[in-house]
Amino acid sequence: MSPIPPSSQAQRGGRVPTFAQVALIAAIALLARIMTFGDPVIQVDEEFYYVTAQAMWRGALPYIDIWDRKPIGLFLLYMPAAGLPLRWGLLAYQAMATLSLILTALLVAHLARRAGWGRGALAGAIAYVVWPDLLNGVGGQSPIFYNLPMVAAAALIVAAGERRDRRVLGGLAMVLVGTAMQIKYTALFEGIFFGLWLLRQEWRAVRRPVMLAAYGAILVALALAPTVAAYGFYAAHGQADAFVFANFASIAHRNANPLGEMARNIATLVLILSPLVAMAFAARGGTRDGSPDARGFLYLWFAAAVIGLVLFGTWFDHYGLPVLVPGCACAAGFFGNARFRRRLGPAILVIVALAAQIVVQVNLRARGDAAQFAALSEAVGRGPGCLYVYSGTTMLYAATERCRLSRYVVPAHLNRARESGATGVDQASEVRRILAARPAVVVMRPAFSGERPEIRQIVTAAMARDYRLVAVRPMGHEAIAVYRRR
Known part of the structure; x- marks a missing residue:
């Protein structure tokens, strides 16, 4: 050349x-x-x-x-x-x-x-x-x-x-x-x-x-x-x-x-x-x-x-x-x-x-920033017991170092309609199994487009029955609810 x-x-x-x-x-x-x-x-x-x-x-x-x-x-x-x-x-x-x-x-x-x-x-x-x-x-x-x-x-x-x-x-x-x-x-x-x-x-x-x-x-x-x-x-x-x-x-x-x-x-x-x-x-x-x-x-x-x-x-x-x-x-x-x-x-x-x-x-502004995440992580806490992020940021697992109760860590895999029948597990059955394992803390964001209402209803019923709301923290445009088991 x-x-x-x-x-x-x-x-x-x-x-x-x-x-x-x-x-x-x-x-x-x-x-x-x-x-x-x-x-x-x-x-x-x-x-x-x-x-x-x-x-x-x-x-x-x-x-x-x-x-x-x-x-x-x-x-x-x-x-x-x-x-x-x-x-x-x-x-x-x-x-x-x-x-x-x-x-x-x-x-x-x-x-x-x-x-x-x-x-x-x-x-x-x-x-x-x-x-x-x-x-x-x-x-x-x-x-x-x-x-x-x-x-x-x-x-x-x-x-x-x-x-x-x-x-x-x-x-x-x-x-x-x-x-x-x-x-x-x-x-x-x-x-x-x-x-x-x-x-x-x-x-x-x-x-x-x-x-x-x-x-x-x-x-x-x-x-x-x-x-x-x-x-x-x-x-x-x-x-x-x-x-x-x-x-x-x-x-x-x-x-x-x-x-x-x-x-x-x-x-x-x-x-x-x-x-x-x-x-x-x-x-x-x-x-x-x-x-x-x-x-x-x-x-x-x-x-x-x-x-x-x-x-x-x-x-x-x-x-x-x-x-x-x-x-x-x-x-x-x-x-x-x-x-x-x-x-x-x-x-x-x-x-x-x-x-x-x-x-x-x-x-x-829509998703939140480091300061808001720190406040949410503090509300969840590092104490004993496992965490279940029903909807919200999975980074809470890393920040709090709490244990998980399911291999389905991405919330969308268990609560979005597009994932129904696509992950190898029935969404409702897996959510019920997680709740039956008595997570110490549950985190929920507000309802959103694409979410299966029947799955949310399973979780909200469990929150009303077995949990108390301990904190609501802003993350961007949303307010994230933190529940702790009674």
Whole structure:
């Protein structure tokens, strides 16, 4: 491969970001997230990831002792932070997420440069840093972590097209895809596209069907290896069925969310992601620099990520986070265009950054903050007896260190209509079993959309009969009731 002429390097903005550019991206990332550092209730999902990882330190095994559908790699990722005291553990996982965000942004810029969008590469990286806050990605949501191995895999794939060791790079890329899948399985959709692109590269190089088939089989095996290893661990412990049901079968049994909720989710995603789609479309044909293959790869990856989002369903806002990686890389072509670079591009970034901080503030006020959580934890207390969070934040288990009475720690698994028949247990029977075990403290938030009224009635009847209300504490827009057994 011939060296890149200096003039071409200048046009692309250079292959390596300067220290000032890295420092700027890191500073913006810190500013975008600083209001949430140390907050234990940023988002319900990551609260549960932390609680599960903490339970694993004490011998609990996911899917057996504490149930969820997420791959075990996600909980292993949280374990280093969850092994620390709560205050430091929160800061640790949030620091890990911020570092992952910064590294992903740097690789977004790298891919933009390879595509010939060097003049907009820094802006594309900044876009990736600020855009997640609009999609509930201000903390440690799983895509914030798995976007890093995916973008690293993408960088290897782009490089593989120009090198003789393309098969080695392709294999490493699919190992990274498999790693991402063990953080969240939705990486599968993009991983399929990555595999097909690698096969395209191989076919263009050798045009031998037998070798292509063998290479494809190796790529699939490498991508599935981390998941197969996780399955093997559970199979060796006689829990293969539990692993398969939790990781794969249970999702097929989950019911649809209320129509109004899904419509709001879709509208939110369209509103937040459509500017990236528009900028990527506007960037087409705007440069002759860089690699046409790299540009084609990024555009098709963007399309694959959007298709994966559509196919997965439910459409929660944070499901749009994986789309941001190829989307921001493609948007670099818009940011670097001479027509948009001076005014419109910077204005868009400023507007997004400001809007993102407004969203963060709104969510903080809606969900509560560290001070309110501390007051609620104090009301629950650390005394003897187990805790049952019927509805509310699961982080109370970590803060109070009270024991659990069920492997179904996520309240939605036992009280939401969408989970009825989807978790391997009858919701009403499990709730009655928990209450029969006489939890010392029960926590309840107000009734909410999607909750099964008959399940709430079981709990409220038990509260009236066997418990007394000892505290009502605000958490954001809600008042959380704390009951103690008489």
